[in-house]
Amino acid sequence: MGDGGMGQMTQDKEATQAITYIDRLMQVTERLKTHFGEAVEEVKVHNGEVTVTVRRDILTETMRYLRDEERFEMLVDATAVDYLPLRGEPRFEVVYHLLSLTHRLRLRVKVRLQSADAWVPTVCHIYPSANPYEREIWDMFGIRIEGHPNLKRILTYDEFPGHPLRKDFPLFWQPGMPVEKTEETFEEW
Amino acid sequence: MAMTMKEGTRDREHGTVERNQALMTINMGPQHPSTHGVLRLILTLEGETIVDAEPVIGYLHTAIEKEAEHKTYHKVITLNDRLDYVSGMTNNFAYCLAVEKLLGIEPPPRGQYLRVIVSELQRIASHLVFLGTTTLEVGIMSGFFYCFREREKILDLFEALCGARLTYSYIIVGGVRYDLPDGWVDKCREFLREFPKAWQELEELISKNPIWLNRTKGVGVLRAQDAIAWGVTGPSLRASGVAWDLRKTMPYSSYDHFDFELVTAEEGDTYARCWVRMLEMLESIKIVRQALENLPPGPVLADHPWATPPPKERLDKDMEALIRHFLFYSRGYPVPPGEAYAAVESARGEVGFYIVSDGSEKPYRMHMRAPSFIHVHALPVVAKGHLIADLVAILASFDPVMGEVDR
Numbered sequence: 001m002g003d004g005g006m007g008q009m010t011q012d013k014e015a016t017q018a019i020t021y022i023d024r025l026m027q028v029t030e031r032l033k034t035h036f037g038e039a040v041e042e043v044k045v046h047n048g049e050v051t052v053t054v055r056r057d058i059l060t061e062t063m064r065y066l067r068d069e070e071r072f073e074m075l076v077d078a079t080a081v082d083y084l085p086l087r088g089e090p091r092f093e094v095v096y097h098l099l100s101l102t103h104r105l106r107l108r109v110k111v112r113l114q115s116a117d118a119w120v121p122t123v124c125h126i127y128p129s130a131n132p133y134e135r136e137i138w139d140m141f142g143i144r145i146e147g148h149p150n151l152k153r154i155l156t157y158d159e160f161p162g163h164p165l166r167k168d169f170p171l172f173w174q175p176g177m178p179v180e181k182t183e184e185t186f187e188e189w
Numbered sequence: 190m191a192m193t194m195k196e197g198t199r200d201r202e203h204g205t206v207e208r209n210q211a212l213m214t215i216n217m218g219p220q221h222p223s224t225h226g227v228l229r230l231i232l233t234l235e236g237e238t239i240v241d242a243e244p245v246i247g248y249l250h251t252a253i254e255k256e257a258e259h260k261t262y263h264k265v266i267t268l269n270d271r272l273d274y275v276s277g278m279t280n281n282f283a284y285c286l287a288v289e290k291l292l293g294i295e296p297p298p299r300g301q302y303l304r305v306i307v308s309e310l311q312r313i314a315s316h317l318v319f320l321g322t323t324t325l326e327v328g329i330m331s332g333f334f335y336c337f338r339e340r341e342k343i344l345d346l347f348e349a350l351c352g353a354r355l356t357y358s359y360i361i362v363g364g365v366r367y368d369l370p371d372g373w374v375d376k377c378r379e380f381l382r383e384f385p386k387a388w389q390e391l392e393e394l395i396s397k398n399p400i401w402l403n404r405t406k407g408v409g410v411l412r413a414q415d416a417i418a419w420g421v422t423g424p425s426l427r428a429s430g431v432a433w434d435l436r437k438t439m440p441y442s443s444y445d446h447f448d449f450e451l452v453t454a455e456e457g458d459t460y461a462r463c464w465v466r467m468l469e470m471l472e473s474i475k476i477v478r479q480a481l482e483n484l485p486p487g488p489v490l491a492d493h494p495w496a497t498p499p500p501k502e503r504l505d506k507d508m509e510a511l512i513r514h515f516l517f518y519s520r521g522y523p524v525p526p527g528e529a530y531a532a533v534e535s536a537r538g539e540v541g542f543y544i545v546s547d548g549s550e551k552p553y554r555m556h557m558r559a560p561s562f563i564h565v566h567a568l569p570v571v572a573k574g575h576l577i578a579d580l581v582a583i584l585a586s587f588d589p590v591m592g593e594v595d596r
Contacts, residue, residue: 047290047529073417076532077558081545086553095543097530097558101417101433108530129420132566140254155247155595164255165554171259 025050025105028070035065041112051108056120059111063096063126072098072107075127078134080141084115084167091115092143096123096130119144140165212240219248223326223581226591228565230580237576242569246562249595257555261521262288262362262496265552270356272557273593275318278311279535280557280593281360286441286531287542288362291524292496298485300364301443306377306480307350307359308533309473313384314343315536315588316466323463323585324395327404332394339387342380349373363497364490374481381478388470395463405460409571409583412457419567422560423538425587428465429457435534442533446483447476459586466536466588496522521550530558537561537588559593 022045029043029052040062042053054062066072077097084091090112098107111120122145123130134145135154142163145151153160162169218229227248233241253272257265269284270277282304289296296304317340324332344354349370351359359366395401411421416429426433430453436444437451452468454461490497498517499510516522526548532541538560545554564587572580 046527049528049530051528074420074422076420076422076539077530077541077543077556079543079556081554086547097541097543101431101438104438106530127420128418129563129567132562153247155250157247164252169255171255 021105022048022050024103025107028066028105028107031070032062032065036062049106049108051110053110053112056111056113059109060121060123060126062109063123066098066107066109067126070100071102072100072105074099074101075123075129075133076106078123078130078137080137080143080165082141082165082167089114092118092141094120094137094143113143118142119146121145122147122149124148139163142166217577217580219245223585225322225585225589226594228584228589228591228594230568230584232577232580234577237578239572239575239577239580242572242580244565244568246565246591246594249591251596253596254555254557257552259551261550262524262552263517263521265555266358266361267356269557270358271592272559272596273535273537273540273561273590274355275590275592276311276315276536277355277357278307278360279533279540281358282308282442283531283533283535283540284542284544284555285360285362286533287529287544288524290529290531291527291544291546292362292493293525294363294491294493294496296364296442296491297488298443299368299487300489300491302480302484303365303369303489304360304442305444305447306477307347307357307365308535309476309480310343310346310377312473312536313470314340316470317343319466319536319585319588320391320395320463323582323588324401326581326585328400329394329398332391335387335391335394339384342383346373346377346380349376361490361497363493364488366490368489374484377477377481381474381481384474385471388467392467395467402460404579404582405463405586406458407456408459408579409575409586410456410458411567411571415567415570416457419570420563421538421567422563423534423536424452424465424469425462425538425564427451427453428461430455435532435539439532441531447479449473449475459582462586496524523548523550524552532558535560537590537593538564540593557593557596559596561587561589561591561594562596565589565594 029050032052033040036058039055039058040052041055044051075096076099079095081093081095082091083093092113094111096109098109120143122134132154134148135152137143138145138151139153139155140163213234215232215234217232219227229245231243231245232239253268257268266281266284269280272280317336321333321336347357348354350373351357351367411429413429413431416426416431432451432453434451449472452465452472454465499513503510504514524546526546528545530541530543532539539558540560541558543556544552547553568584571583
């Protein structure tokens with residue numbers, strides 16, 4: 001059951017996909033591990049999805065490797081999650097969803113970030129579609145994207161204080177209110 | 190075009206011959222009749238030719254992702270309708286698939302088929318809006334009326350099904366909310382019978398129309414490699430010759446039971462993007478017809494101990510069901526911790542929901558992968574070198590809905 005030409009075959013997809021979908025992804029992560037060694041922090045299988053957590057310093061190399069060698073051609077989504085109330089540090093996770101059109105696989109790549117040191121290198125030059133997503137991550141979470149060609153706010157306006165999707169940003173914010181509040185002022189309805 | 194422009198500016202800097210006219214920056218939108226909502230484009234022009242276009246978005250930002258963190262999983266469904274308001278069904282669909290992945294629920298076969306039926310009808314309705322507005326923007330006024338006349342019939346079907354015409358919340362976690370009302374299948378069959386004739390009218394209206402052909406053929410070519418690099422999905426990707434449709438390539442919700450064609454085109458221009466959508470409508474008709482034909486009997490909603498509402502008829506007989514009903518609607522239901530990403534093929538492309546759960550009744554984080562968000566930002570790649578008047582047609586051919594761009 002070779003991995004290389006599997007994706008091109010469409011006829012026996014039903015037969016192989018259900019059994020080997022995770023296995024094929026695990027083969028990718030095994031190769032990733034041999035390639036990058038310790039810098040691949042964690043490989044997790046959950047709900048039929050595979051998540052790879054990598055160290056920040058190899059993020060761009062990982063992305064380039066996954067695009068060129070493993071043929072994950074498309075970055076479908078990039079976002080971040082703020083884990084402040086749940087676990088404190090490392091506070092942020094930047095999450096990239098990759099899609100391989102050739103092999104019909106989805107892979108999630110994550111980078112964990114400390115709140116004092118919240119930045120990731122840009123992957124714009126590898127996946128152009130990362131450009132607006134990274135601007136959104138900066139806008140919504142205040143995670144700096146190093147090397148981004150046009151790092152401006154994208155959904156809120158330029159003078160907006162704070163970063164709204166952080167967990168310490170209040171749900172009901174009005175101009176003039178401090179944004180560092182950690183507790184909700186209003187009960188949810 | 191961009192090349193010559195650079196040469197021109199260099200010449201100006203060196204004080205030599207000024208070959209080109211000066212660059213001009215103008216603002217298109219946010220209040221512009223043909224930007225499909227509140228999209229602003231900062232255009233750099235040389236004469237009437239676009240040298241650069243920068244989309245500025247956020248005018249319709251409603252913070253739905255933030256708000257979703259403070260609502261129970263069931264209530265978030267009503268927020269999702271409002272993201273892509275032209276095809277609310279598919280948003281609910283993707284969201285519910287993601288939550289079901291976390292909960293480990295599989296909807297019953299009838300529920301899955303009903304989901305397929307409504308999302309295919311929704312695709313037709315959405316493509317009709319697309320076609321109507323696109324023809325309107327290249328100057329074919331009558332196309333708009335033909336399209337909206339047909340769309341109205343679908344909205345009537347939806348209204349009969351769930352009482353709403355735009356924000357349905359019909360697909361809920363575990364299945365769908367209601368079974369088909371009496372006579373609905375006949376009405377739907379009638380629509381399926383009538384629609385190909387209306388399609389023929391539309392096709393005649395468009396395919397031989399010299400205005401349409403001149404304005405769309407060869408305009409705004411998106412090459413396949415650019416489309417993939419920019420994450421363009423859906424009909425816009427298929428129009429560039431990439432055979433990628435989640436319904437076929439990564440089937441979900443029993444889409445593999447149906448026999449339909451994956452429509453592609455090679456040219457990648459505005460005409461191809463419209464034509465792919467035209468043909469997709471017929472494929473959707475095929476799918477709905479098959480689904481109605483083979484509609485399995487049985488319940489439409491999975492019976493989960495806490496994550497689905499109990500059947501209404503049990504409420505007045507069964508104490509436990511009543512308690513479950515109150516808990517479901519007031520406190521919500523807990524979802525096991527973890528994360529899930531689920532995607533469906535909407536009328537515009539891949540709609541995906543990434544949900545992180547911490548084990549409580551509210552999503553810890555909900556993120557929507559919106560196809561229009563990407564398409565708007567891929568626009569400059571396509572628009573460079575074209576005239577402003579063409580930009581209007583190119584923008585329309587990507588069919589962006591600002592509700593999901595700004596979220």
